[in-house]
Amino acid sequence: MSRRDGVGGWLGRRASTAERHALGALGVATAAVLLVVFYYPVLTVFADAVRIGDAWSLDVVREVLEDPFYFGPLAAVFAGDLGSVGAVAADTPLGRFGFTAYQAALSTLASVALGLPGAYVLARYEFPGRRTVRSLTILPFVLPSIMVAIGFVAFFGSAGPLNDLLARFGLGRVNLLFTLEAIVVAHAFYNAPLVARVTTAAWESVDARTVETARSLGASPRRAFLDVLVPQLLPAVLTGALLTFVFTFMSFPIVLALGGFQLATVEVWVYSLVQQLDYAEAATLAVVETVLSLALTYAYLRYESSQSGGSRAANPPARKRLVPETPSAGALAERVGVAAYAGVVAVVFLGPLASMVAESLTGPQGFTLQYYQFLLERQATGASFQTKPGVAVRNSLLFGAAALAVALPMGVTVSVLTTRSGRAERLADAAAMAPLAVSGVVVGLGMLRGLVFGVEVWGHRIQIAGPTAIVAAHAVAAYPFVVRNVSPLLGGLDRSMVESARALGASRVRALIDVELPLVASGVAAGAAFAFAISIGEFDSTVILATGSSSYTMPVAVERYIGNRTLGPATAMGTVLLAVTSLSFVVIDRLGGRWEA
Incomplete structure (x- = not known):
């Protein structure tokens, strides 16, 4: 044997050993990242609740409770x-916690009430553009919340299109801003599409034969719907409702922009206390909120796991034509209801976004580009301490790409390691999904108090820069959505294919790369697009970590322009943000083919 052959064999054995242990190494690396950039910051916040100076005390906790x-x-x-x-x-x-739960409950009811008719239309009717409309239901969920708040201010404000329309018909003007109703409607804007998407998927997989059997046994259409169809849809509706409650319980930018401090939720109050440098009281509130949201998220994961074992029906119900050739009286009444629902959708979903764009192009004298000109001038001649739109766009894109590079391998690794149904895998899944239940304000505050300010480790001070902390916070916020897109597909694969590859000598990593990932590529692509879009629109942690620095992103720039009471530049910046976010949505629409029916 030549020396070259010996070296080649040694390298081959080393490569084979590295390949066998690659998945475990990825799992350890993912756990290490979570420990450093998520669990440690969150525990730092928890410690702030019981530490005053150098002493440990429960006095602040007791005072808050x-x-x-x-x-x-x-x-x-x-x-x-x-x-x-x-x-x-x-x-x-009620108190702040009671009000937070109250507005979350109202928002959940509004989201379900607005989302279920949409699910019915998408699942039961066939019409031109149905697939496009179905994929567009993703868009509101990935839009930055601060941008949506701007749209609601422009649409529902005293001088907005809604009040202009009411005045034209001789009706009195309404003022929805800084009201609970505005918060609830804005939350429905975000979460009704989530409810609609989850329920539509369930509706398209019900067993139509059970309904036909009930009808053949004499059940009326109403009784067959209530007794046979509703029980099959109920798990999906409850899943959407529980997720909506979790998301609205932790809502921050929507409440801050549309409710202010007079309608502040716990999250907004934590942000206010951080601004006042009252970290102990802010941390105590954050701890209680986090415990509650973690409990709700764990309940969601358990419920999702209990519902994931069923098989899909072979014959989903046939869709009806939205515009029938020979409409009956009943069909005509049903279509009138669909048209009325379309009007509500236009007001709630399209109105705010169109109003924001129109506001950015409208000045005191009519059509104008002065607000975009303001952005260009600010970029060209603004002082270094001023918010520049070009810097915001650049930061958002760079942070989004970096967060995606971290979140995607983390999400895929967690998906692979938690797709089995054992108790250890369920616990690992719950631990990995904890970022879904912890608000960005808490993560941002923990990073600021810990990693950004610096940590003493064995006599050395470890400190990370603001941009690195922002990327880490974005990756932590984004990777659970990769997991939730990839895990169901991995769990549904035929395991015999993987076992065959292993029997033929493939390592676990090689089987993953050559067999599993190609089969779930659409879920990986959709998760990647979600992760990038979520990073682009992330506001909660960014607004804390970017304070006093040039690491601001587009959502933070929009908020700063609002803070200066200049709605025109804010809407112009929001329109730029809408364009960038929509581009991310195009990636979701093109690559997330698994959602297409």
Whole structure:
């Protein structure tokens, strides 16, 4: 044997060993990233709740729990003063936590009420452009919330198109801004499409034979719908509702922009306390909120797992033509209802976005490009401390690409390691999905207080720059969506193909690369597009980590222009943000083919 053959054999054995251990190494690396950029920052926030200076104390926690401003009547229960519960309830019936849960419940009801008719139309009717409309239901979910808030201000404001239309018909003007109704409608804008998408997928996979059997046994259409179809759809509706409640419970930019501090949720109040440098009280509120949201997310994961074992029906129900050739009276009434729903959709979904674009092109004298000119001038001649749109666009794209490069391998690795149904895999899945339940404000605050300020490790101070922290926060926020897109597809693969590849000598990583990933490529592509779009629109952690630096992104730039009370430049910047986000959506639409029916 020649020396070259010996070296080649040694390298081959080393490569084979590395390949066998590659998946485990990726799992360790993913766990390490989560520990450093998620669990450590969150634990830093938790520590701030019980540490005052160099001393450990529960005084702040006790004060917060016993404060009726936060917990309403429960504060008296926490204080052990049950006799004053009635008096406290009369003065502060809800408290911040009660109001947060209340608005989340209303938002969930509104989202379900708005999303279910959409699911019915998409699942039961055939019409030109149905596939395009179905894929467009993704768009609201990936739009940056601060941009949507701008659209709602432009549309529902006192001088907005809605009030102009009401005045034209001789009706009184309405002021929805800084009201609970505006918050609920804006939350429905985001989450009704989520409910519609989840329910549409379930509706398209129901077993139509069970409905036909019920009808043949004498059940009326209404009774067959309630007794046979609804039980098959209920798990999907409950899944969408539970996710909506989690997301709206932690809502931040929508409430801040449309409700202000007079309708502040816990998340907004945490942000306010951070601005006042009251970290102990902010941390205590964040801890309680995180515990509640983690419990809700764990309930969602358990429920999703319990519903994932069913098989799809072989014959989904046939769709009806939206415009029948010979309409009956009943069919005509049904189509009138669809048209009315389309009008509601136009007001809730299209109105705010169109109003934002129109506002960016409208000045005191009519059509104008002065707000875009303002952005160009700010970019060219603005001082270094001013917010420049070009810098915001550049940062958003760079941060999005970097976050995608981190989130995609993390998401795929977690998906592969948690697709089995064992107890250990379920616990790992719950631990990996924790970022879905922890708000960006908490993650941003923890990174700021820990990694950005610096940490002493064995006599050395470890500190990361703001841009690195922002990328890490974006990756943590984005990778769960990669997991939720890839895991169901991996779980549905025929395991015999993987076992055959392993029997033929392929390592676990080689089987993953050559067999599994090509079969779930659409889910990987969709997860990647989601991750990039979410990074582009992330605001909660970015607004904290970009404070006082040039690491601001497009959503932060929009918020800063609002802060200067210049709605025109804010809408212009929001329109730029809409264009960039929509481009990300095109990637989802083209590559996320698994959603197409």
